[in-house]
Amino acid sequence: MWVKNMRKKVAVFVQNMYGAMIADTQMGLREAALEKGVKLIFFSSFSDGFSSQFYNQYGKYDEGDIVSFKLPDLEDFDGVVILESSFPPVYIKRLEKLLLATDTPVINLGGVNDKFYSLITNDDNSFRAVIEHVVEEHNCKNLYHVAGSRDHDFTFDRINVFNEVLEKHGLPNGEERIYYGTLWRDCGGPAVDYILEHCRKDGCEYPDAIICANDYTAIGVVDACRERGIAVPGDVIVTGYDGIEVARMGYPSITTSEQPFADIGKNAIYTLEKLWNGENLDKVIKQDGVLRTFQSCGCVPLDINRTEEIRQLYYNRMGKMEYLAQSTTNMILSISNAPTLEDVYHEIEKNAMTDTGFDTFLLCLAPDWDKQRVITDDTVMVDEEVKVVCGFIGNESVEPQSFRMKELLPEKLMNDPASYYICSIHHLQYYMGYIIISPRLENYNQLLAKSWLVNLGAMLENWRIRRRLNETVDRLENLYNRDMLTGLYNRRGYELFFEDIYKECLDKGQQLAVMVIDMDNLKIVNDNYGHNEGDYSLCTIAEAMMMAASTGEICLRTGGDEFVVLAKDYTEEKAKDYAVRLRENIQRRISRDKKSYKLEVSVGAYVRLPDVIPEGSSIYDISEEYMRHADTEMYKEKKEHKTRAKI
Numbered sequence: 203m204w205v206k207n208m209r210k211k212v213a214v215f216v217q218n219m220y221g222a223m224i225a226d227t228q229m230g231l232r233e234a235a236l237e238k239g240v241k242l243i244f245f246s247s248f249s250d251g252f253s254s255q256f257y258n259q260y261g262k263y264d265e266g267d268i269v270s271f272k273l274p275d276l277e278d279f280d281g282v283v284i285l286e287s288s289f290p291p292v293y294i295k296r297l298e299k300l301l302l303a304t305d306t307p308v309i310n311l312g313g314v315n316d317k318f319y320s321l322i323t324n325d326d327n328s329f330r331a332v333i334e335h336v337v338e339e340h341n342c343k344n345l346y347h348v349a350g351s352r353d354h355d356f357t358f359d360r361i362n363v364f365n366e367v368l369e370k371h372g373l374p375n376g377e378e379r380i381y382y383g384t385l386w387r388d389c390g391g392p393a394v395d396y397i398l399e400h401c402r403k404d405g406c407e408y409p410d411a412i413i414c415a416n417d418y419t420a421i422g423v424v425d426a427c428r429e430r431g432i433a434v435p436g437d438v439i440v441t442g443y444d445g446i447e448v449a450r451m452g453y454p455s456i457t458t459s460e461q462p463f464a465d466i467g468k469n470a471i472y473t474l475e476k477l478w479n480g481e482n483l484d485k486v487i488k489q490d491g492v493l494r495t496f497q498s499c500g501c502v503p504l505d506i507n508r509t510e511e512i513r514q515l516y517y518n519r520m521g522k523m524e525y526l527a528q529s530t531t532n533m534i535l536s537i538s539n540a541p542t543l544e545d546v547y548h549e550i551e552k553n554a555m556t557d558t559g560f561d562t563f564l565l566c567l568a569p570d571w572d573k574q575r576v577i578t579d580d581t582v583m584v585d586e587e588v589k590v591v592c593g594f595i596g597n598e599s600v601e602p603q604s605f606r607m608k609e610l611l612p613e614k615l616m617n618d619p620a621s622y623y624i625c626s627i628h629h630l631q632y633y634m635g636y637i638i639i640s641p642r643l644e645n646y647n648q649l650l651a652k653s654w655l656v657n658l659g660a661m662l663e664n665w666r667i668r669r670r671l672n673e674t675v676d677r678l679e680n681l682y683n684r685d686m687l688t689g690l691y692n693r694r695g696y697e698l699f700f701e702d703i704y705k706e707c708l709d710k711g712q713q714l715a716v717m718v719i720d721m722d723n724l725k726i727v728n729d730n731y732g733h734n735e736g737d738y739s740l741c742t743i744a745e746a747m748m749m750a751a752s753t754g755e756i757c758l759r760t761g762g763d764e765f766v767v768l769a770k771d772y773t774e775e776k777a778k779d780y781a782v783r784l785r786e787n788i789q790r791r792i793s794r795d796k797k798s799y800k801l802e803v804s805v806g807a808y809v810r811l812p813d814v815i816p817e818g819s820s821i822y823d824i825s826e827e828y829m830r831h832a833d834t835e836m837y838k839e840k841k842e843h844k845t846r847a848k849i
Contacts, residue, residue: 210280212474214244215271215297217288219623220651222446223463224288225643227311230467231283232621238471242621243610245270248652249293266628266659269577270636271297273624275608276304281474287312291353296579307477309470313355319473320486321466328459328491329360332441333367333413335457336499340439342410343373346400348393348423350385350415357382360415360443383419390422394430408438411499417442417449420456424498435500445494454497454504461491529557530654537661546665547592550658555594558654562622562640564593564600564612571634572666583607588635611638625655629663685759687737688744693760696768700825703756703770708812715772715809716828717780718836719743721763722802722843731799739801746787750780765803766829777807804843806836 214231218224228244235242249264276282282301286294298317301308308318336342347364350357361380368375381396383389393412401409414420420442424434434440434454442449445460466489476483495501533553540546547565554563566588568575577583585608593600595614605612615622620640627634637655683695691699707714721743728736743765747757753776756768767780785803792801808831815821 209239209241210474210478211241211243211278212281212283212471213274213276213279214242214283214285215289216244216285217247217249217290217293219244219246219288219641220643221288222448223444223461224285226463227285227467228643230464231470232467233464234468234471235621236619238475239619240471240474241616241619243274244621244623245274246623246625247271247293248625248655249290262630265576265578265631266633267626268293268296269628269633270624270626271300272577272581272583273607273626273636274610276300276306278608279306280478282306282308283311283470283474284308284318285311286315299579307474309473311466311470314486316485318485319477319483321469321473322486322488323461323466324488324490325356325359326363328461328493329363329443330367331491331493332443332457332459333364335493335495336411336413336439336441337367337371337373339501340411340499342439344401344404344406344410345373345375346379346381346397346409346412348381348383348389348412348414348419350383350419352382354385357415364413383415385416386418387422387425389419390424390426391429393419394423394426394432398430408432411439411441414440414442417444417446417456417458420458420498421449421452424452424454424456434498439500440498442498445491450494450496455502457495457497457499457501459491460494462489465489527650527653529553530650530657532556533654534657534661537665540665543665543669546662550661551592551594551599558651559642560639561642562593562595562615562620562638564590564595564615564638565627565635566590566638567627567635568607568633571662572669574632575634576631577633593638627655627659627662629659632663634659634662685744688741688759690744690747690765691756691758693758695756695758696760696766696829697822697825699756699768700828701821703768704812704821704824707770708814710771711811712771713773713809713811714828715767715769715777715807716832717767717769717777717805717807718829718832719747719765719767719784720804720836720840721765722804722840723800724763727799727801735797735799738795742788742791742801743784743803746784746791749787750783752783755780766832772809774807774809777809781805781807802843804836804840806832806834806839808832808835 212235214228216224216228219228231242234240247264247267247270249267282304284297284301289297298315302317310318310320312322314320314322333345336345345364345368347361349361364380365375378400381389381393383393397409397412401407412423414423420440423440427434427438427440432438440456442456442458445458449456449458469487469489473483473487497504533549536549536553537546540549550565551563554560554565568588569586585606587604588607589602589604590600590612591602603612609616610624611622615638623639623641624636625639626636637658641651683691683698685692704714706712721739724736724739727739740759740763744757744759747765747767751757751767754770758766758768760766769776769780784805788801788803808828810828812824815824
């Protein structure tokens with residue numbers, strides 16, 4: 203018995219959310235949820251389970267994509283719905299592990315799982331109706347079946363029904379009349395070749411009918427027949443199963459069993475409501491499909507033309523596909539050109555708002571999203587603060603905000619009646635956060651939508667790499683331009699900064715100062731107190747220089763015991779004041795550290811209003827001229843110090 207709350211919240215797990223049959227089921231779920239006041243949150247993945255067989259990197263992509271299934275704490279939900287038919291078998295067991303860890307009631311759609319309540323099409327009756335139709339209405343006697351792959355349970359259920367019907371009518375049946383396909387168009391050619399070869403062995407040219415496990419397979423078989431000069435339905439009847447739109451719109455249109463996908467979605471909510479009310483229900487609830495006869499069996503003449511309807515449908519669909527592809531391209535280009543992370547977020551929001559079919563879009567980044575986190579099946583998801591960095595609800599931009607991951611949605615979205623989808627944002631296996639979207643499912647293409655999201659993750663990763671590269675360059679420049687002992691800029695730093703300061707002072711009519719500072723008696727300190735004390739003395743001078751720099755002076759150590767200060771908008775008086783502050787800072791440090799030796803410096807300054815660089819001269823020549831003059835002044839003072847020391 204489940205505790206009744208004022209408003210129920212249901213988690214829905216789905217893959218391939220834009221797929222024709224799966225979209226119909228979701229629409230049914232959403233319609234019934236609105237009717238019953240139930241909050242639906244979809245956890246969606248774009249992994250398909252088979253791309254990784256052909257493209258190596260898809261394996262890593264899939265690992266990052268299914269993180270969305272680990273985000274919810276199912277104990278916070280009143281019910282769970284899983285669209286099993288949308289999942290490749292490889293992920294069903296992984297998802298089962300999550301679902302079996304909760305006491306929340308689970309409704310399984312599209313397959314039978316004895317661990318949960320299952321809502322399914324009565325496949326046996328529905329598939330039987332298709333076979334019975336071609337046998338009884340079209341007098342077919344020589345039939346073959348293009349089945350699904352061996353890793354689907356329903357494959358063998360449909361094979362059994364196929365054999366049962368043929369046996370009932372006294373027709374030849376058995377394993378040799380079965381070809382195991384892929385449930386996709388690509389198996390049409392190999393399947394037809396297999397069947398034709400078997401027919402030749404039996405002394406006939408063509409079979410009477412080819413019964414396909416689903417509509418996509420039937421479309422592939424029809425295409426293969428056309429390529430081999432075989433007329434459908436003139437030479438051979440072809441049937442499908444599922445009743446998808448593309449099967450109705452093709453030529454010839456495919457005879458099939460239309461599955462009540464939308465009704466099954468609605469019944470999932472109604473079934474949960476019964477469970478919440480304490481009703482006892484069967485673990486498996488079945489609904490019959492509806493036989494739809496079209497051109498591929500001959501019930502509808504081939505001369506019935508639906509060209510205009512089909513043209514308009516595909517015109518609309520191709521338009522949306524083109525616009526979504528353009529949105530993807532725009533996002534790549536605009537983010538690549540974005541100078542700051544805030545600009546990146548702005549471009550993501552702008553592109554998400556255009557031609558994606560998202561009525562709501564929020565990008566929620568996890569803490570340390572740029573640290574390449576990997577979430578595995580064994581990872582325990584901890585509650586953490588996620589940040590909405592950009593997005594929109596309707597036509598209104600969303601202000602940046604934070605909320606706890608356990609809450610999944612910002613409060614405003616959680617309290618409204620709409621359904622929302624959560625998809626993981628990642629680059630390969632590296633988890634970054636998730637998006638919250640309210641998508642329009644009609645006429646949008648699964649692969650293009652997936653491409654948009656893949657590129658979103660990739661562009662965030664590119665920004666992360668770009669930032670790391672910039673940081674690395676900064677560190678290398680720092681190493682190249684900095685003195686390792688004192689942390690001040692080195693001689694290269696002098697060359698780096700002099701030109702900019704010179705030009706600025708020239709433009710503003712300000713004087714530029716170069717001060718040379720030299721430690722007195724470094725050799726004596728090293729010889730009598732050790733090199734550690736010599737290093738201490740140099741670092742003390744550097745520290746004192748930085749403390750004395752009150753108006754943006756740039757401090758450098760140009761070698762050995764020699765230091766330089768670069769200063770703009772300076773005067774002789776400012777240079778004298780700087781030297782006073784410098785010596786005071788040195789003496790304070792020496793006194794504090796109770797050193798037994800004196801630490802003194804000699805200072806020389808050269809202050810001049812910059813001139814336009816003469817022809818034949820360079821900025822380097824001028825910088826050296828400033829340095830020479832300052833050096834001369836410094837040696838004058840050093841000579842005075844030595845004379846005073848002798849006296």
